[in-house]
Amino acid sequence: xxxxxxxxxxxxxxxxxxxxxxxxxxxxxxxxxxxxxxxxxxxxxxxxxxxxxxxxxxxxxxxxxxxxxxxxxxxxxxxxxxxxxxxxxxxxxxxx
Amino acid sequence: xxxxxxxxxxxxxxxxxxxxxxxxxxxxxxxxxxxxxxxxxxxxxxxxxxxxxxxxxxxxxxxxxxxxxxxxxxxxxxxxxxxxxxxxxxxxxxxxxxxxxxxxxxxxxxxxxxxxxxxxxxxxxxxxxxxxxxxxxxxxxxxxxxxxxxxxxxxxxxxxxxxxxxxxxxxxxxxxxxxxxxxxxxxxxxxxxxxxxxxxxxxxxxxxxxxxxxxxxxxxxxxxxxxxxxxxxxxxxxxxxxxxxxxxxxxxxxxxxxxxxxxxxxxxxxxxxxxxxxxxxxxxxxxxxxxxxxxxxxxxxxxxxxxxxxxxxxxxxxxxxxxxxxxxxxxxxxxxxxxxxxxxxxxxxxxxxxxxxxxxxxxxxxxxxxxxxxxxxxxxxxxxxxxxxxxxxxxxxxxxxxxxxxxxxxxxxxxxxxxxxxxxxxxxxxxxxxxxxxxxxxxxxxxxxxxxxxxxxxxxxxxxxxxxxxxxxxxxxxxxxxxxxxxxxxxxxxxxxxxxxxxxxxxxxxxxxxxxxxxxxxxxxxxxxxxxxxxxxxxxxxxxx
Numbered sequence: 334x335x336x337x338x339x340x341x342x343x344x345x346x347x348x349x350x351x352x353x354x355x356x357x358x359x360x361x362x363x364x365x366x367x368x369x370x371x372x373x374x375x376x377x378x379x380x381x382x383x384x385x386x387x388x389x390x391x392x393x394x395x396x397x398x399x400x401x402x403x404x405x406x407x408x409x410x411x412x413x414x415x416x417x418x419x420x421x422x423x424x425x426x427x428x429x
Numbered sequence: 430x431x432x433x434x435x436x437x438x439x440x441x442x443x444x445x446x447x448x449x450x451x452x453x454x455x456x457x458x459x460x461x462x463x464x465x466x467x468x469x470x471x472x473x474x475x476x477x478x479x480x481x482x483x484x485x486x487x488x489x490x491x492x493x494x495x496x497x498x499x500x501x502x503x504x505x506x507x508x509x510x511x512x513x514x515x516x517x518x519x520x521x522x523x524x525x526x527x528x529x530x531x532x533x534x535x536x537x538x539x540x541x542x543x544x545x546x547x548x549x550x551x552x553x554x555x556x557x558x559x560x561x562x563x564x565x566x567x568x569x570x571x572x573x574x575x576x577x578x579x580x581x582x583x584x585x586x587x588x589x590x591x592x593x594x595x596x597x598x599x600x601x602x603x604x605x606x607x608x609x610x611x612x613x614x615x616x617x618x619x620x621x622x623x624x625x626x627x628x629x630x631x632x633x634x635x636x637x638x639x640x641x642x643x644x645x646x647x648x649x650x651x652x653x654x655x656x657x658x659x660x661x662x663x664x665x666x667x668x669x670x671x672x673x674x675x676x677x678x679x680x681x682x683x684x685x686x687x688x689x690x691x692x693x694x695x696x697x698x699x700x701x702x703x704x705x706x707x708x709x710x711x712x713x714x715x716x717x718x719x720x721x722x723x724x725x726x727x728x729x730x731x732x733x734x735x736x737x738x739x740x741x742x743x744x745x746x747x748x749x750x751x752x753x754x755x756x757x758x759x760x761x762x763x764x765x766x767x768x769x770x771x772x773x774x775x776x777x778x779x780x781x782x783x784x785x786x787x788x789x790x791x792x793x794x795x796x797x798x799x800x801x802x803x804x805x806x807x808x809x810x811x812x813x814x815x816x817x818x819x820x821x822x823x824x825x826x827x828x829x830x831x832x833x834x835x836x837x838x839x840x841x842x843x844x845x846x847x848x849x850x851x852x853x854x855x856x857x858x859x860x861x862x863x864x865x866x867x868x869x870x871x872x873x874x875x876x877x878x879x880x881x882x883x884x885x886x887x888x889x890x891x892x893x894x895x896x897x898x899x900x901x902x903x904x905x906x907x908x909x910x911x912x913x914x915x916x917x918x919x920x921x922x923x924x925x926x927x928x929x930x931x932x933x934x935x936x937x938x939x940x941x942x943x944x945x946x947x948x949x950x951x952x953x954x955x956x957x958x959x960x961x962x963x964x965x966x967x968x969x970x971x972x973x974x
Contacts, residue, residue: 352433355731374728378848398852400433405731406721409922410738412445412625413717413779416434416858417734418725418836426847 346396351381353399353420362399382424389425397422434858445626448537450866453633455533456903457870460637463508463899464877464892470899471503471514472529473906474522474560476567476596478577484584491577492569499523499564502902508895526910527556537626544620551621555921559913562603566596574796576804590800593810593909594753594792597785597916601749604920615921622918624781631911632784633866635818638811638904639668640874644893645809645900647878647885649968658885663966665878667812668871670963671819675771678959679823682775683831685951686713690943698939702843703729706835707737708936712943714831715824716741716778722828722859726836728844740933740940745782746923752776752949753789761953763798766790767963770813772956774820776949780861781915787817788912807969811904816960822864829859874900 354361360377361370367384371377385395401417434440441447459469479498483489489497501522503514517525531552538548566572573583574590589595604622608615615622643665650657690713694705703724710723717738724734756762756769770787777783791813798806836851877896883889 350435357732374849375846378846382848398435400435401725402433404432407735410717410721410735412623413738414719414721414859415440415444415446416725416855417721417731418728419434419852419855419858421850421852423848423850 346394347392348396348398348421349385351397351399352402354402355405362397378422378426381422382426385424395424397424437854437857439858442540443542444862445537445541445623446629446862448541449626449629449633449863452533452537452630453636453863453866454869456907457633457637457866457873460899460903461873461896464895466509466895468503468507468510468514468898470902470907471507471510472501472517472522472525473503473902473910474499474519474526475502475906475909476563478567478569478572480569483581486584487582490581492573492581492583498567499560501525502906503898506898506901508898523560527553530556530910538621547617547620549621551618555618555621555914555917558603559600559910559917562600562917563596563913566593566599571595571599574800576799579804590796592792592796594789594796596913597789597792600913600916601746601785601920604917605746605923606920608921608923609925612924615924618921622921624915624918624922625779627911627914627918628781628784629861629863631908631915632780632818632822632863633870634903634908634911635784635811635815636867636870637874637900638908639815640871640878641897641900641904642668642809642812642815643878643885644874644882644896646966646968647882648890648893648897651885651890660966660968661878661885664809665875667963667965668815668875671767671771671816671960674959674963675774675816675819675823678771678775678955679820679827681955681959682824682952683714683827685955686775686948687831689713689947689951690939693943693947694939697942698935700935700939703727704733704737704936706839707733708939708943710828710831710835711737711741711778712940713948714778715780715821715828716745718825718859718861719778719828719832722832723835725855726832727839728846736933737936739927740936741778743923743925743927744940744944745777745779746919748777748944749782749786749789749919753786753793756790757793757797761957763794763801765957765961766794766798766808766813766965767816767960768953768956769794770816770956771820771960772949772953773817774824775952775956776944777817777821780821780825781919783821784814784818785912785915785919787814787821788909790814790817802969805969806967808965809968811908812965820956822861822867825861826864828861829856832859 351362351364359370359372360374369380371380398421400419403415403417462469476499478492479495481495499519501514501517507514539545571589571591572595573588643661646664647657647661650660687709691705691709694700694708706727707720707723707729710719720734720737761768773787773790774783777786794813795808833856840846840849882893
């Protein structure tokens with residue numbers, strides 16, 4: 334029941350798709366209207382949250398599905414593993 | 430355009446992993462057609478042990494003359510087109526093999542968006558180089574055992590008795606020479622030197638082998654009556670035992686290896702937490718794929734996984750060179766061949782190097798036991814390879830789950846990322862797809878054995894014989910060809926100088942210490958606990974193909 338209700342809640346939340354990338358020193362996240370970069374994922378998440386502030390004011394919560402750009406993995410490694418990671422960022426962030 | 434994986438079917442037409450499934454299952458499917466009386470696989474060119482000319486009194490049984498060094502397997506095994514395949518001769522069968530696999534692999538290269546022109550050039554060179562080495566490696570001096578000499582009525586002569594292992598070693602040596610001394614050529618060939626693709630395809634073909642083992646045992650032992658069927662059942666049971674024991678051994682290995690290597694990295698070598706986690710997975714689980722999966726799971730910068738991966742591939746080749754000989758001649762030896770095979774699966778960290786090392790071990794062990802017992806103990810080829818691959822496949826399959834659990838633990842407990850949620854689809858994206866082909870091939874042939882083949886009963890024999898005609902060219906000819914291509918390609922892409930040039934620092938030593946002083950000895954102990962006592966059925970006195 335717990336999982337069922339969680340899944341139901343998630344379905345009601347709008348999900349925004351973004352591509353996550355790494356340029357060697359910074360994490361980057363982008364979609365059609367947004368492009369942000371930061372040296373750590375935590376910092377990047379906060380920037381995403383700040384950029385989403387107007388939407389978050391209208392909606393209770395938003396999920397950002399970040400699919401990683403696997404082209405960051407060098408060509409010779411891809412036959413072994415061609416997926417780095419995807420993640421979902423649940424906004425607003427729950428600061429402690 | 431970013432290359433992302435979002436849908437469950439992402440990469441089905443663009444990754445080597447999936448193309449191993451398509452390639453493997455295509456030829457597996459063609460092989461199955463022999464049950465309907467259509468033989469489309471008997472053209473595969475396969476080598477025999479050979480000499481320039483037979484000595485007086487010798488017969489061309491196990492050792493043939495140079496003009497019969499290669500032949501199409503269908504010339505011996507086909508039920509419907511034996512004459513046609515025989516008429517191809519050595520050169521004809523090699524050319525047909527080249528044409529068929531050139532078309533098949535080039536289609537794969539095209540969909541994977543490789544440079545098709547460069548692929549064709551590289552593939553052609555690698556293919557003919559591989560056949561050249563296969564030819565040399567089967568000269569009686571390298572390959573013939575004392576038993577082969579005896580069966581062919583040869584006089585006593587010195588041979589290296591390496592069996593088919595000689596060809597694998599030669600292929601690796603030739604590849605390494607190109608990779609380390611002819612670097613412009615190696616760079617050109619790199620577009621077609623794809624050991625992971627070749628080995629994953631070979632592993633799908635190995636699935637045919639595993640499913641076909643009971644059929645082979647029954648047919649080989651059919652002249653023994655009920656004993657033949659008994660051997661078939663023993664073989665079917667053995668493959669399941671290996672399947673279950675491999676899973677159990679893998680779980681235990683995960684629980685011991687990872688914490689052990691992580692602790693060594695952190696406490697002795699003082700590596701940062703994320704680097705230790707990535708290195709821990711790479712050394713203790715499945716090498717490059719584990720390094721990348723764990724790097725993602727702990728949200729490490731991609732460069733950490735890339736550096737560790739570079740180390741893995743070099744060490745895997747070192748293991749491939751050392752371990753088959755050590756496991757055969759030092760410990761566990763032929764008294765526990767399946768312990769050795771399983772330990773190989775846990776110790777060697779890339780699929781290519783592991784399956785190749787397993788195949789080499791298979792050749793060494795079978796040759797040694799035959800020699801030591803003067804032919805009174807004969808094992809079917811491929812059983813030891815299966816034990817090595819079975820463990821490795823479990824390790825590969827678990828990595829997705831392991832990385833998922835690690836990601837949850839890391840994100841929620843260790844680094845406590847706010848709002849970060851790990852999607853369950855990660856398990857599927859990291860799942861090795863080629864094992865689907867392996868299991869499909871295995872279970873379908875097993876289904877034929879227990880279903881229409883009636884587990885070796887007299888009424889089922891015709892269908893088992895028809896299945897054999899299609900299975901042998903795939904599980905023997907194509908599987909070994911793709912193993913050969915793997916050895917050659919592994920050598921070509923391995924540049925030992927990279928190990929000295931790169932700034933790996935302490936990681937090289939962590940890897941060395943963890944692998945040789947912890948992982949390999951513990952792997953043998955775990956393999957001993959789960960595989961000790963498992964026996965490969967003795968096929969001495971029974972016709973072996």
